[in-house]
Structures are given as C-alpha cells and as structure tokens.
Amino acid sequence: xRTTVTLDxxxxxxxxxxxxxxxxxxxxxxxxxxxxxxxxxxxxxVAFPVYDMxxxxxxxxxxxxxxxxxxxxxxxxxxxxxx
Numbered sequence: 001x002r003t004t005v006t007l008d009x010x011x012x013x014x015x016x017x018x019x020x021x022x023x024x025x026x027x028x029x030x031x032x033x034x035x036x037x038x039x040x041x042x043x044x045x046v047a048f049p050v051y052d053m054x055x056x057x058x059x060x061x062x063x064x065x066x067x068x069x070x071x072x073x074x075x076x077x078x079x080x081x082x083x
Contacts, residue, residue, distance in 0.1 A: 005030070
C-alpha cells in the first residue's frame with residue numbers, strides 16, 4: 001500500500017535513528033515500527049493486594065484542613081513573591 005504520513009518531530013528522530021542503527025530504508029523502518037507496535041499486545045492486568053487496616057485511630061478531618069491551609073499559605077507566598 002502506498003500512502004502519505006505526517007510524522008511528529010520526535011517520531012521522525014526515532015525513526016531516523018532506527019534507520020541508521022539497523023541500516024534500514026524508510027519503508028523498512030516504518031514497517032518494523034508498525035509491526036512492533038501492533039504486536040505489542042494489550043495492557044497488562046496488574047492486581048495489588050488489599051489489606052483491612054481496621055478503624056482509623058486518628059481523626060484525619062483536622063489533618064485535611066491543616067494541609068489545605070498550608071497549601072493556601074504556600075500559594076499566597078508564591079503569588080506575593082511573583083513566582
């Protein structure tokens with residue numbers, strides 16, 4: 001099949017490196033890259049263990065308010081200093 005493609009600059013750089021490193025033509029490099037991508041398969045299913053930590057022993061409501069206040073202070077400091 002003959003077609004026209006427009007490559008992003010980062011893809012062009014990587015494709016040129018593939019051509020140079022493996023001594024491939026543009027057509028061979030495109031086909032190699034497409035095959036690798038198409039044969040890569042789907043996402044990997046990852047499972048993480050879940051543990052029951054019990055009832056919280058510390059009320060985190062106040063901690064959340066404190067964190068929000070500290071964040072507000074930091075934002076105000078950055079705005080005041082012109083950053």
